[in-house]
Amino acid sequence: MSPEERASEGIFLGFQYPIEIPGVSMVNFMKTAVNEQRKHKGLEPLSSSDFLKLMREKKELVELDADLVSRSVNEGFSGGEKKRNEIFQMAMLEPKLSILDETDSGLDIDALKVVANGVNKLKSPDNASIVITHYQRLLDYIVPDFVHVLYNGKIIKSGGKELALELEEKGYDWLKKGVE
Amino acid sequence: MSLETIKTDTKERFIELYQENQDLIKNDLPDYINEVREKAFEQFKKLGIPDKKNENYKYTDLNKEFDNTYKMYLSPKNIEFQVDDIFKCDVPDLNTKVILLLNGWYYDRENLIQELPGGVIIGSFQKAAELYPDLVKKHFAKYAGFENEGLVALNTAFVKDGVFLYVPKGVVIEKPIQIINILMDDEEGLTQHRNLFILEENSQASIVVCDHTLSMPNFVTNSVSEFYIGENAQFDFSRMQNEHNGSKQVSHLYFHQERDSRVSANNISLHGGLIRNNVNVLLNGEGCENNTYGLYLTDKGQHIDNYVFIDHANPNCTSNQLFKGVLDDFATGAFNGKVLVRKDAQNTLAYQTNNNILLTDDADFNTKPQLEIYADDVKCSHGATVGQLDEDALFYLRSRGINKKEAKLLLMYAFAHDVIHKIQVPALQERIQDLVDKRLRGELSRCNNCQMHCC
Numbered sequence: 001m002s003p004e005e006r007a008s009e010g011i012f013l014g015f016q017y018p019i020e021i022p023g024v025s026m027v028n029f030m031k032t033a034v035n036e037q038r039k040h041k042g043l044e045p046l047s048s049s050d051f052l053k054l055m056r057e058k059k060e061l062v063e064l065d066a067d068l069v070s071r072s073v074n075e076g077f078s079g080g081e082k083k084r085n086e087i088f089q090m091a092m093l094e095p096k097l098s099i100l101d102e103t104d105s106g107l108d109i110d111a112l113k114v115v116a117n118g119v120n121k122l123k124s125p126d127n128a129s130i131v132i133t134h135y136q137r138l139l140d141y142i143v144p145d146f147v148h149v150l151y152n153g154k155i156i157k158s159g160g161k162e163l164a165l166e167l168e169e170k171g172y173d174w175l176k177k178g179v180e
Numbered sequence: 181m182s183l184e185t186i187k188t189d190t191k192e193r194f195i196e197l198y199q200e201n202q203d204l205i206k207n208d209l210p211d212y213i214n215e216v217r218e219k220a221f222e223q224f225k226k227l228g229i230p231d232k233k234n235e236n237y238k239y240t241d242l243n244k245e246f247d248n249t250y251k252m253y254l255s256p257k258n259i260e261f262q263v264d265d266i267f268k269c270d271v272p273d274l275n276t277k278v279i280l281l282l283n284g285w286y287y288d289r290e291n292l293i294q295e296l297p298g299g300v301i302i303g304s305f306q307k308a309a310e311l312y313p314d315l316v317k318k319h320f321a322k323y324a325g326f327e328n329e330g331l332v333a334l335n336t337a338f339v340k341d342g343v344f345l346y347v348p349k350g351v352v353i354e355k356p357i358q359i360i361n362i363l364m365d366d367e368e369g370l371t372q373h374r375n376l377f378i379l380e381e382n383s384q385a386s387i388v389v390c391d392h393t394l395s396m397p398n399f400v401t402n403s404v405s406e407f408y409i410g411e412n413a414q415f416d417f418s419r420m421q422n423e424h425n426g427s428k429q430v431s432h433l434y435f436h437q438e439r440d441s442r443v444s445a446n447n448i449s450l451h452g453g454l455i456r457n458n459v460n461v462l463l464n465g466e467g468c469e470n471n472t473y474g475l476y477l478t479d480k481g482q483h484i485d486n487y488v489f490i491d492h493a494n495p496n497c498t499s500n501q502l503f504k505g506v507l508d509d510f511a512t513g514a515f516n517g518k519v520l521v522r523k524d525a526q527n528t529l530a531y532q533t534n535n536n537i538l539l540t541d542d543a544d545f546n547t548k549p550q551l552e553i554y555a556d557d558v559k560c561s562h563g564a565t566v567g568q569l570d571e572d573a574l575f576y577l578r579s580r581g582i583n584k585k586e587a588k589l590l591l592m593y594a595f596a597h598d599v600i601h602k603i604q605v606p607a608l609q610e611r612i613q614d615l616v617d618k619r620l621r622g623e624l625s626r627c628n629n630c631q632m633h634c635c
Contacts, residue, residue, distance in 0.1 A: 007581035019576045023594025032590065033580040040581065072594070073576075089580060 007033075008040035010096030014086040014103055021073040026085075029073050030055065030092050037093060058091040062118035080111030087118035098122075098129040104138040116141030136168040149175055190247045191228035195221075197252070198337060204254045205338060213309055213339065216321045220336035227330030239514035239546050240456050240485040242331070245428045250370040250400055254340065256285035259364060279359045284371035284403070285341050287362075293344075300353060301346040305374055308344035315346060319378055323406045323434040323462070332432055335372045335404040342373035342403070345385070349410075352384040356416070356605050359387060363401070363427065364394040375405040379413040381438070386416035388608060391423055391452075398426040398453075406434045409441040411465065416604050417445040420612065421452050425480065428454040439465025439494075446603050448612055449476035449484055450619050456485045461499070463490070463525075468497040475599040477619050479508035488517040492525040495555075501532040504599050506592050506620070507543035515547040515564070523554040532562040537569060537595060539588075592620050 001009070021029075034054075035045040046054065059069060064084050074082050083103055090098055100119070104112055119129060119142050131142055139147075139161065147164045149157040149172070156179050157163065167175075198205065198221055206214045230236070231243040259282060279302065280287035286304030293303035293311060301312065309316045326333035343359055363371065379385055393399060409415050423429060429452055435443055449455050461470050476484045490499045501517050515534045536545045549562040569591050577587035596616050603609040 002584070003575060003578040004581050004583045004587075007579055013579050015576065015579075019570075019572050021570075021573045021576065021591070021594060023597040024577075024590050029577070029580070029582075029590070032582050032586060033577075036583060036586065037581040093580065 004036070005040075007093070007095075008037045012090050012093055012095035012098040014083075014090060014098060014100035016101040016103075016105060018074050018077075018082045018086055020075045020077070022075045024073045026069045026071060026073055027055070030089065033089075034092060054092065058088060061091055061121055062088045063114050064088045079106040080108065080115075083107060083111065083115050084118070087115055087122075091118065091122055094127075096127050098127070100129060100131045102132055102134070104133055104135065112138065113141055136164055139164050151176060151179060154179075190243055191225075194229075194246075194334060194337075195225060201254060205340075208255075208306060209309055209339070210313060212313065212317050213320065217337055217339060220321070220326050220333045223326050224330060224333035224337050227328070227333055229330050229334070236487060236516065237456075239512075239516075240454070240483065242430060242456065245400060245430075245454060246370075246402075248368070248398075248400070250368040250398070251365075252338070252370040252372070253283065253285075256289070256341075257283065257365070259283075279343055279357065281341075281343060281359065281361045281373055283363055283365060283369060284361075284373035284401075286343070298351040299346075299348040300351060301344070302357070303344055305342040305344045305376055306340060308346075308376070312346070315378065316344070316376065319376060319406065319408050321406075323408065323436040324404050324432060324460075329432070329458075331402055331430060332404055335374060335402055335432070338372050339374045340372075342375040342405075343377075344375070345377045345387075347379045347383040347385050347413075349380040350382045351380075353386070356386040356388050356418075356608065359389045361389065361391045361401075361403075362394055363392065363399045363423065365397060365399075366395065368397045368399065370400045370402070372402045372404075374403070377405065377407045377415075379407075379409050379415055381410035382412050383410065384414045386605065387418070388605070389417070389419040391419070391421045391429065393423040393427050396424070396426070399423070399428070401427070401429045401431070403430070404432045404434070407436065407443070409435065409437045409443055411438045412440040413438070414442045415444070417443070418603055418605070418608060418612075419445075419447050420615070421447070421449045421455055422615075423452040423455075425451075425453040425482065427452055430456045430458070432458045433460065435459070435461045435470065437461065437463050437465065437468045437470060440467040441465070442469040444471040444602070444604060445473065446599070447472075447474040447476075447486070448599075448616075449474070449478075450615060451477075452482065452484075454483045454485075457487065459486070459488045461488075461490045463492055463494055463497040463499070466494050466496045468494070470497070470499040471602065472499070472501050473599050473602045474503040474505075475596055475616070476503075476505040476513065477596070477616065478505070478511035478513060479622075480511065481509070482511045484511075484513040486515050486517075490517075490519045490530065492519065492521040492528045492530060492555075494522075495524060495526045495528070497525065498529040499531070501534075502599060502602070503534045504536070504595060505545070506537045506539065506595065507545055508539045510540070510542040510544075512544045514545065515549070517548070517562070518550040518552065519560065519562070521551070521553040521555050521558050521560065525555045526557045528555060528558040528560065530558070530560040532560075534564040535595070536564075536566045537592065538566060539569070589620055593617060596620070 148155045229243045229246050232241050292307035519530045521528045534547045547564040549564045
């Protein structure tokens with residue numbers, strides 16, 4: 001499947017290092033993306049006013065500054081703004097499965113809270129999020145239903161949120177030893 | 181028995197044409213023009229048409245393009261043509277008065293010259309040469325030197341008509357004036373119009389030029405425009421080249437800037453078989469600013485060649501060059517930009533950038549950004565890139581559900597945006613944005629049937 005098909009089928013990837021695309025405006029980018037995905041689902045494209053309304057709503061949800069939306073995609077955004085922008089896009093596209101790749105890397109505590117808050121608000125019985133991280137810190141704000149430990153491409157341990165706490169305390173070595 | 185091969189050299193043909201038709205060529209222009217004409221002709225005899233051996237024309241063989249039997253008219257040909265049917269300018273904020281050149285001739289034969297409020301004069305070059313000899317004599321052929329440029333010599337030798345604009349001291353023309361060059365004929369033709377723009381001190385004007393072909397036959401254009409920009413005057417020039425694949429266009433722009441003047445020139449090449457733009461700028465006083473921008477979008481077998489020469493002859497001047505292009509299919513192109521900072525031109529700021537995207541392996545581009553600096557207190561930079569669309573950016577867009585074609589378009593559009601953004605007239609900027617969008621989508625490929633109402 002091509003990346004665009006995967007996206008239209010409801011998979012969303014939150015990038016660890018979102019790329020800057022000078023010249024492509026956020027509005028144009030999101031409008032194209034939303035309408036392409038609607039087309040894939042056999043829906044009519046959103047009218048400009050409906051689209052802007054949706055954008056306003058979601059912008060507030062993830063506390064994204066209004067002026068960021070009027071700029072080019074990620075251009076000149078700080079690390080935190082870029083991550084917030086990822087969550088904003090996730091809110092706009094309403095995926096069934098989100099994969100957030102080290103969303104916490106490079107974030108200070110305040111930005112982390114905002115991003116985590118966004119993820120929590122978007123959580124519903126109809127969707128799922130996979131949050132990839134190395135630290136407990138993010139999981140203080142996003143409380144996981146399941147924790148899996150991935151090592152060399154394989155899940156070597158699964159558990160509930162208490163597994164993360166255990167890892168924080170003991171590190172990963174004891175798990176790695178069990179595998180080798 | 182022996183057969184003699186008749187070699188009709190391109191240069192020889194023009195020389196013959198000139199000598200056989202001298203009376204007709206000279207009849208409707210005053211002596212002071214014909215004197216210059218004679219000199220230009222003598223020079224053309226020496227120079228001929230540049231071929232690839234000429235360093236400045238290394239990537240564009242013009243000798244080949246002029247080697248044909250296209251007709252050149254020495255008086256305007258009567259062509260049936262309903263202006264209103266084709267051009268209804270619907271860009272708000274543009275002067276509704278449209279100046280039209282048809283195959284290089286001023287179209288409105290009833291009103292060859294108009295005097296507007298404030299003493300502005302606009303109209304046919306030929307008529308202006310007759311009515312305002314003092315003005316024309318002072319500026320004609322003073323900036324477009326033909327000593328080293330065979331094509332300018334050729335144009336000057338055959339000078340007949342074109343556009344003339346005069347803006348007196350302190351006069352500000354608020355709305356942009358639109359000039360449309362139309363090529364339309366049922367036979368192949370060569371046109372060589374000659375424009376002269378004079379902006380006196382503290383004046384202001386902006387001009388939008390559109391080049392169009394409206395019929396199928398092949399055309400060759402060799403046009404020369406001279407711009408005199410007086411002290412503290414401000415001039416804004418935008419040009420859209422939109423001709424069919426059978427057209428070959430060489431244009432020479434000469435900007436002569438006096439102290440504290442500001443010039444902005446946007447060259448948007450949307451479509452055309454072969455386009456060669458020569459832009460020459462002389463910063464003839466302190467404190468001048470010159471911005472020369474270009475955007476070119478080519479595909480199929482099209483060829484684009486931009487040559488820019490900025491002469492920083494005086495201190496405290498600024499120049500910016502930004503040329504960007506997208507080449508598709510097996511299109512070819514070249515950029516040759518040269519900034520010369522003379523010994524006394526201290527505190528010069530000069531920037532030059534040329535970026536290109538090649539969409540296919542067969543597209544080909546040569547770029548040569550040059551700085552030649554003789555002063556020691558200057559800030560100059562130059563750079564050029566030739567590359568592909570950014571794969572990471574493409575993936576990012578696609579990962580949000582945007583299909584590959586659309587994602588590519590978004591990126592190309594973003595790439596072009598830099599240049600479009602420089603256009604000063606907002607309404608025009610919007611229209612060009614729209615045209616560029618259509619062009620990139622391939623909806624503007626049959627330009628001789630174009631329903632764009634020009635700009």
